[in-house]
Amino acid sequence: MRSPDPLEASLAFCPICAKALNAPAVCRTHLTTRSPRLFLREWINRPGRVGAVWPSSKRLAQCMAAQTPMSGTGLVIELGGGTGAITQALLAQGLSRERLRVVERSPAFVRHLRQRFPSVQVIQGDAARLAALLPEQAAIDVVVSSLPLRSLPRAEALAIVEQWRRVLPAGGALLQFSYALQAPADWLGAGFALRDSQLIWRNLPPARVMRFERLATPGH
Numbered sequence: 001m002r003s004p005d006p007l008e009a010s011l012a013f014c015p016i017c018a019k020a021l022n023a024p025a026v027c028r029t030h031l032t033t034r035s036p037r038l039f040l041r042e043w044i045n046r047p048g049r050v051g052a053v054w055p056s057s058k059r060l061a062q063c064m065a066a067q068t069p070m071s072g073t074g075l076v077i078e079l080g081g082g083t084g085a086i087t088q089a090l091l092a093q094g095l096s097r098e099r100l101r102v103v104e105r106s107p108a109f110v111r112h113l114r115q116r117f118p119s120v121q122v123i124q125g126d127a128a129r130l131a132a133l134l135p136e137q138a139a140i141d142v143v144v145s146s147l148p149l150r151s152l153p154r155a156e157a158l159a160i161v162e163q164w165r166r167v168l169p170a171g172g173a174l175l176q177f178s179y180a181l182q183a184p185a186d187w188l189g190a191g192f193a194l195r196d197s198q199l200i201w202r203n204l205p206p207a208r209v210m211r212f213e214r215l216a217t218p219g220h
């Protein structure tokens, strides 16, 4: 029988620093520390779906959070939470936990996110079915996406973008970063206008953060 991964097992002590714990299995400091290891393991298993070998840098995460409008009262939906780099930055920027929903497809990342942010609602599911994962009639202000749209199967990426058109009202904001530095979003199609674009060099690899506004379009 395979012996359990000490980082996944439920222990009374953090397996890294041996600090005594009530719950969960790893203390909060080392949940953060082990993020790159888990990320790399997930990337090895599913490179196209994870889309990066390393979690976003603090600089990239801070830029995504700084570009996220926080003044509304509706939900802020983070897509592709991974190990929580952007979740952490959104909370540090002042977003209330009650307004945040994190959608993540990978069960290992979902477990990690729920341990790291116990009071944030983390939804396990596919962003291509976003509307079905959210409460009916929920008011949504912002979608913050770090989904690897360029490395996902084309049909899946198109289905995800279609969900954004469906859930975001006119005036709503969409944040997306991309490792394609030169080309702002040929994948987005109609219904969105680019409002801001910033290059972040301090990331592996460097990335472009883009903020779009959802436009009012007939039929949507």
Ligand SMILES: C[S@@+](CC[C@H](N)C(=O)[O-])C[C@H]1O[C@@H](n2cnc3c(N)ncnc32)[C@H](O)[C@@H]1O
Binding pocket: 049, 050, 051, 052, 054, 055, 056, 079, 080, 081, 082, 083, 084, 085, 086, 103, 104, 105, 106, 109, 125, 126, 127, 128, 146, 147, 148, 152
């Ligand atoms: C580039 S990683 C970003 C992770 C993290 N937000 C960060 O910036 O470090 C992309 C994430 O999207 C998740 N993902 C990919 N396809 C997805 C889908 N269809 N629905 C939900 N999550 C998805 C992956 O599991 C991965 O966690």
